[in-house]
Amino acid sequence: MATKTERIEMRTDRDSGAKIAQAAEREQKSVSAFVLDAATSAADRVLARSEHTIMPAKQFDELLQSLDEPAAAPALTRLARRERRFIRE
Structure with missing residues (x-):
């Protein structure tokens, strides 16, 4: 497992925060782990x-044919x- 050194912060409204917390609890995870x-x-x-x-597949075949x-x-x-106007020598 990679070491967690980065931080992400966010704001939420009360209903969304409660819904996320409830879902995290049902998954037996912290809110941070659930959101991550x-x-x-x-x-x-x-x-x-x-x-x-x-x-x-038909479209892909037509593409290849084209x-x-x-x-x-x-x-x-x-x-x-x-005829070329300029010739490189």
């Missing part, structure tokens, strides 16, 4: 959603074929 567990779980979910992209088949870009093709 809940906040850590929520943070894990948020970070997982932001680090991974989840999509249906990467394998280059789109027509006539303007870019014309620009790439133009």
Whole structure:
């Protein structure tokens, strides 16, 4: 278990504080431990959603197929074929 050296403070209204204290008691945890567990779980979910992209399999297959088949870009093709104005020697 990691040594706890960081401190987080928060304010709450009476009803929320009482609800949290009651839930902590039912879980046989201190309020601090209960809040830390809940906040850590929520943070894990948020970070997982932001680090991974989840999509249906069909959409993923279409994405991969679109990467394998280059789109027509006539303007870019014309620009790439133009004679260069400057040549590095």
